[in-house]
Amino acid sequence: MIPSNPMNKTQLTALLRQTALELGFAKVGIVAAEPFLFGEGERLKAWLSLGYQAEMAWMVTHLEKRLDPASLMEGTKSIVCVAMNYYTPDEYDATDPVALKIAKYARGTDYHYVVKDRLKELLACLQTVAPGVQGRALTDSAPIMEKPLAIKAGLGWMGKNGNLILPGMGSWFFLGELLLDVELDYDASTVPNHCGNCRRCIDACPTDAIVENGVVDANRCLSYWTIEYKGETLPEEISRHQNGWIFGCDICQDVCPWNIRFAKPTQEPAFQPRSINRKPDTEELIALDEDAFREHYRKSPVKRTKLHGLRRNIQSALTGREWAGNPDQES
Ligand code: B12
Structure with missing residues (x-):
């Protein structure tokens, strides 16, 4: 009213x-x-x-x-x-390094x-x-x-x-x-840090991207490499530790006790996973052509890498998986 x-x-x-x-x-x-x-x-x-x-x-x-x-x-x-x-x-085991994964x-x-x-x-x-x-x-x-x-x-x-x-x-x-451009009543109190001695995120990051509390070095972050990096191929040390992440990475949030204890599914219809992202299927993703990519990823964050970037990430995850399984194999 x-x-x-x-x-x-x-x-x-x-x-x-x-x-x-x-x-x-x-x-x-x-x-x-x-x-x-x-x-x-x-x-x-x-x-x-x-x-x-x-x-x-x-x-x-x-x-x-x-x-x-x-x-x-x-x-x-x-x-x-x-x-x-x-x-x-x-909708799959996110700790399974073989599964291809798109960040939530x-x-x-x-x-x-x-x-x-x-x-x-x-x-x-x-x-x-x-x-x-x-x-x-x-x-x-x-x-x-x-x-x-x-x-x-x-x-x-x-x-x-x-x-x-x-x-x-x-x-x-x-x-x-x-x-x-109007004045309002402001919030004066901040929330104290409740991370305490926990360091699960720091220990879980496969590329050691959290270099100090709250500080992420993008040079080591899977999220950076799979979303922002524009080059043709991902470096071998990233590939080896990709753990199936093909767009973004959630490892440091998945292991956070605050999320494990309190996360509640969003009610926002727009954030519900699209079918292609529910349980990413290697064959289906590899088979995507430009038209199918445009169709599936219209107004999606995944559009950012374009099709060639997504393919690069998938290829890198698959190769990295082989390398990780064969530590002696040369690149
Ligand atoms: C650059 C960027 C990235 C980079 C760098 C990540 C990073 N942590 O900075 C990359 C590409 C790696 C990235 C990844 C992700 N990102 Co990002 N990203 C940004 C972006 C554009 C800028 C962040 C930035 O300025 N970083 C530089 C550092 C120096 O700044 P800062 O982290 O804000 O640091 C300040 C604080 O740390 C502060 N500080 C530190 N300690 C303390 C203590 C106190 C008491 C205080 C007061 C301040 C303070 O000082 C720093 C300097 O001011 C923001 C959007 C935006 N415009 O803010 C989204 C944003 C941070 N990203 C977001 C998301 C969702 C992600 C991912 C989860 C996506 C994914 N699943 O792959 C990951 C998470 C990776 C991670 N662990 O951080 C969300 C985070 C939401 C949230 N709950 O925090 C944001 C806010 C976008 C949004 N609008 O929702 N991201």
Whole structure:
């Protein structure tokens, strides 16, 4: 119902929070749009100076924007941070190195469409009660540091595996933001880190990509090699440890006790696995031609590698499997 009187800041904030939850976001937090002056900015610069971004050159460009989220929309005063559940249970044994595997985040429709559209709905709803309000919906769609923002907004803590973990929910969540040019009531408290002495993610990573707590070196991360890397073939040391992952990797989240204990299947229809991703079949995937690839992966994250990238990853997983089974074999 739309109230006839203009809403004050507190009422607007309450409406935003409630509507965000009604739209299917699992958690919402709101922060003032301020630059990352110290801590996070320094960490990002250190990460880049160590070359941990590998060939993701886009992580280096627009650094000043990443450090100041308000620069992404003129007049930004507030940032609404949201998390949306994408968890769907595996329909095969994900610890079986022989099975070909597609990361959970990529089994349904690309979150860039889903989360962004939902944030636009949130904005539209806000504009019905506050017509002049301007906003911009983002989900990994601009140079922005989503995890540090979500931490500030009290959504969760930086897991040792480099993913934001939500208390009582786990880490199978996409992050998104709505930049707004109005002031709101802000969340002041952050969630303490609950990883404790656990180091299951660090120990489970087959390529030792988690180089310190919460810090992932993309040069060693299967997710980077199978999604972002553009070269013709994957390096042998990656191939050998690929464990069947052909698009993304979930190992460091699969072993996380917070996920094992708390993950609940998402109710979002768009994130339900497409048939081809349910139990990836080697023969079916190898047989894909351009038309079939386009058909199966329309609006899917998997489109990012194009068909030749997916084929490269499958070939690499199959070869790596043989190498892993025959340690003496030369490449
Ligand atoms: C680059 C990138 C990658 C790279 C690098 C991964 C990484 N961990 O940084 C690669 C390609 C490897 C990757 C892989 C994946 N990614 Co990615 N990725 C990104 C991206 C575009 C930028 C992240 C970034 O800036 N990294 C650089 C480092 C330095 O930044 P940072 O991790 O944010 O680090 C800061 C914090 O660590 C902070 N910090 C550290 N400790 C502490 C402690 C405290 C107290 C505080 C306050 C801050 C703090 O300081 C750092 C600098 O500011 C974001 C989207 C975005 N725009 O933010 C998605 C994003 C992080 N990815 C996401 C996902 C889903 C994945 C995968 C799970 C996909 C998959 N299944 O294959 C994997 C997970 C791999 C892993 N273990 O991290 C989600 C994560 C959601 C979540 N719950 O955290 C994001 C947020 C996209 C989204 N909108 O949902 N990704």
